[in-house]
Amino acid sequence: MFTKLVITVFLIAATNPQVFPQSNSKVGSSPIGGRPAFTQRTYCNPLNIDYGYTPIPNFTEWGKHRATADPVIVNYKGDYYLFSTNQWGYWWSNDLSNWHFVSRLFLKPWHKVYDELCAPAVCVMGDTMLVFGSTYSTNFPIWMSTNPKGNEWKEAIDSFEIGGWDPDFFPDDDGKLYMYNGSSNRYPLYGIEIDRKTFAPKGTRKEMYLLEPWRYGWQRFGEYLDNTFLDPFIEGAWMTKHNGKYYLQYGAPGTEFSGYADGVVVGDHPLGPFTPQSFPFSYKPGGFARGAGHGATFKDNNNNWWHVSTIAISVKNNFERRIGIWPAGFDKDDVMYMNAAFGDYPYYLPGTPSQPPPKGEVFTGWMLLNYNKPVSVSSTLPSYYPNFAVDENIKTYWSAATGNTGEWIQTDLGNLSTVKAIQINYADQDVEFLGKQQGTYHQYKLYHSTDGKKWKVLVDKSNNKTDVPHDYVELESPVQTRYIKLENIHMPTGKFAISGLRVFGNGNGSKPDTVKQFVVLRTEKDKRSAWLKWRPVDNAYAYNVYMGIAPDKLYNCIMIYSANEYYCKAMDMEKPCYFSIEAINENGVSAKSQVVKVE
Incomplete structure (x- = not known):
């Protein structure tokens, strides 16, 4: 979240939770001629779920609208469970495509807030799912369930003592439990060990990471990463463990912006110290659906990594947002990445292509x-x-x-x-x-x-x-x-x-020509920024610009329509950066240009 409001009015909602099925997204509604109904193999961002409308009246002065953000997906007993802000319930799916809504109010009547389960923390410990919403109050419970599909919940503890905005619970494989939290443009993310049985804090919280916009250009506040009137916000903690290393993820610099992203710092212990990766790992500043911040990383049933995060609309209100899901992973050097190339075009669902795409590629090529x-x-x-x-x-x-x-x-x-x-x-x-x-x-x-x-x-x-x-x-x-x-x-x-x-x-025609005369200009005045320009390709309607910390690590992608220049302000001022570009039209994608290095 970018800012947090607590409004003292009663929340009005249904009092009898029920399960309501979500669209099956099939063509037609029944089998034809005795054949099974066609099941989709693909999906397309934004995620097609029955988003609730914002419940906050003063957020609707420019018009009432749908809104949610700050998503978490966890894999529980082979099903996927999706929680997000202010939805008065949650969804489950067995395929990441067909989502079923479960109506549930987690806050109690005396809380008297609109933020029903704002920026929720969700984790799985053994056979139990735990859920907790953002708060600094001491009377918010942690909920537990062994049957979330059946909407059966009870309190693991009636009041979580230390609370926290944008919380995340991380159960390590050594039996220890940690909590991370923070949402501020002044204070860092914090981490602390929590007693696994009593949920009482063990020791005092520690500072995990504070943004460094002076070094990492993508952390600067504003739509174009150049608005200095306000410091950037850090929020949305999420911890992932891989190959013995700990990857603490965080959202920045502001949820209203196309450049809203999830960065990651890496360490050998769940409470640090941590070293930042130079670029955000979840980043989608271009294309139709922009933004990929404040999310969560999870595994599908085929052991592949995915990342769910927030898409910005921010027209009728700064907090008008949607949700997207993208493939993620770790490379041979344990660098964490997310694939946002063609990230709002059709992608294959986990395990569904009749012919597995090469090298794990999930983009359909449509x-x-x-x-x-x-x-x-x-x-x-x-x-x-x-x-x-x-x-x-x-x-x-x-x-x-x-x-x-x-x-x-x-x-x-x-x-x-x-x-x-x-x-x-x-x-x-x-x-x-x-x-x-x-x-x-x-x-x-x-x-x-x-x-x-x-x-x-x-x-x-x-x-x-x-x-x-x-x-x-x-x-x-x-x-x-x-x-x-x-x-x-x-x-x-x-x-x-x-x-x-x-x-x-x-489009039944020829693919676009390869981009020529691709130039990247970077100066000593501000090495966080560069100007990219290229010769237009006559038979192209868009371009993908790839960038990264090495020629074989061009993990960040910006899709650019109807232009032949781009001002990149996302770089690490202390390291070289590498760029490549490809052209796009209705018939396919050109070969990538040669990689350009800027010191």
Whole structure:
């Protein structure tokens, strides 16, 4: 979190927790001709879950909207459990795609706050799951469960003595338990050992890490990492152990920004000392869905690492946010990394590709087919223009004049293309809800056409009864088509508004040429920053810029649309930095340029 507010009003919510199923994200709702229903092999960020609406009235003066952040995913008995801020419950899934919501209030009536389970700590000790929310109060319980899927919880302790904002519990494999916490632009993250049975502190807390923006450029506050009026925030602790080393992760520099990221410091003991990695390991400042901070790292059932973290929207309020999941890991030198290249394009789910991708690659290779392509609509609310639905900016959106059945939007791919998947990102325009809503749903139909005149139904969700704010549909069989049309049938609230109607597949043409004349300028005045410029590629709509601490460690990726320059302000001023670039179009990706080193 960026700032924390405690507001003394009663929280109003359902008093009878129930389990509500989330969308199965399948094309159609039942088997056809006796065949099993098609199950998706892929997903696309932002995560498609039934995000609650912010419950805080003074956060909605520019409009009511969905919001959550600070996610944790833990693997418990082969299922994945997702907790995040202010959702009045949690989700579980067995595949990271089909999520089921469990309604649950963890705070008690006398707490009288809106922040129901804000920035939660979740961990698994033996056969027990523990949950605790952010607080410095002494009367917040730690909850425990051996059946979270069945919503069975009891208090492990009724009052956690020391509390903490943005807490994280880490049970080490030697039987010891540690807690980390902190959310401040003045104070560091702290760590302390906790008695595993009584949850009482053992000794006094220790300072773990305080940001060093004077050295690490990515830690500077602001959208462009150059706003010096406010110091950066450190928050969102999470500990991972790998090969005997301890990786303490933290979010910075501010949750509202595209550069919101998770850094990591590495040590040989859970309480340090720690050495920072030069670049953030979870970083996504470009593309459609930006930001990858304040999250958690976990393993899937195939023993692969993943990272879940916060995506920034920050339009109607600074705390308007979503959640994304990306593959992560450790290299041969135990450097921790996350793969954000094409991080909001379709990725394979764990264990699902019929042909395993090379070298563990999870990107499908399905390209965006309709970036800034022509759009037609049924109507337009003033100032919410049709092209905002295809501009690859989650902050902008088209809105129809109403939310009525029959409102529609149509996108022209420009030529016959192989369409494999479609993502529908709804925006919040004139919505009426506060807090978590249940029983709401979206209904729509997708059509396709080769000539814009004769239309065929591609996806029919006219009977859908689930809430799918970022619905992603992988087609059972690809189609050759040129036009895609989305027709509204039912909105859960507000007007029919779309921040991204995104069509994925392949354009049946040539891949882009390799980028030439790639130049990186770094000066002695401020070695945290560099200016990157390159010769435009005529048949490209975007570029991926890779950077890292070595030619074979280019783990950070920035996706840049419709530009041939980039101001990188994320470097470690005391170390060399390496860059490479590739071009992107509807048909694929070019070869990477030669690596450029700057001292």
